[in-house]
Amino acid sequence: MQDYDDEPVQRPRWLGWVIIIGMILVVLGLLNLGARMIIGTSSDQAAAQTVAAVAEHNPALMGGKTLIDGSDCMRCHGVERKFVGPGLVEIAERYKDRADAQTYLAQKIREGSVGEWGRTIMPRHPQVTEAQSLEMAQWIMALAGSKAP
Ligand code: HEC
The missing domain is CATH 1.20.5 (Single alpha-helices involved in coiled-coils or other helix-helix interfaces)
Structure with missing residues (x-):
């Protein structure tokens, strides 16, 4: 027992x-x-540095970032990293030599895009005004010169 x-x-x-x-x-x-x-990962740190560099050198453009943060953009885009859509720095690098890059991208933001980077569709953003889309595009383009090493 x-x-x-x-x-x-x-x-x-x-x-x-x-x-x-x-x-x-x-x-x-x-x-x-x-x-x-x-x-965070090193890529997140690089992205944060790039954003900080723009804030330092082009503080007037930060309204574009605020608009982007307030919209749905970052659900599909990373600053550096590609998610659903290309990274914003990648976009800026690609169009940096294009004279009308800002207005071209502003139009793309409002009307959507497909076929430039792949077969995934970026939806239209009719709720974004022309002036707002231009501010967004100006901030995105400023990322090209400020890429962290
Ligand atoms: C549902 C996912 C999604 C959302 C939300 C989104 N995008 Fe995109 N974006 C994409 C994809 C996918 C592409 C690539 C489209 C292509 O290949 O033409 C793209 C491309 C772009 C481009 C480059 C266009 C070109 O002609 O090269 C810009 C600029 C851009 N997006 C900005 C924005 C901004 C600003 C917002 C917020 C207002 C936003 N996106 C919201 C998915 C998205």
Whole structure:
């Protein structure tokens, strides 16, 4: 009877170690995730530097950034990174030698785009006024000269 009662309490010693190692791995995983969320990736840092450089050299253009942040743009675009659409720095680099880049992009923002970068469609933004789209385009184009190394 005595033996039978003791049975369930007995656990092989290795099981304790497996549980401890498992918990350590989970904690390390969470720390890794947390650190990434706080520090961000290096690409996020580069993007932040690029944006900060524009703010420093072209503070007058920051209204365009505010408009972009207030719209749905960043759901599909990253500053540097490509998501659904091209990164904004990529766009700026591509059109930097084009004289009418600002008005061209402003029109694209309002009317949408497809076929320039791939087959994904950028929807129209009829709620964005002409003046607002121009401000957005001016800020985007300012990113070209301010790309962080
Ligand atoms: C639903 C996703 C989506 C949203 C929202 C979106 N875009 Fe785009 N954007 C795209 C895609 C995809 C392309 C590439 C289109 C193409 O290949 O012609 C693009 C292209 C662009 C281009 C380059 C156009 C060209 O002719 O090269 C600009 C500038 C741009 N977007 C700005 C914006 C701005 C500003 C906003 C917010 C008002 C915005 N986008 C919102 C997906 C999006």
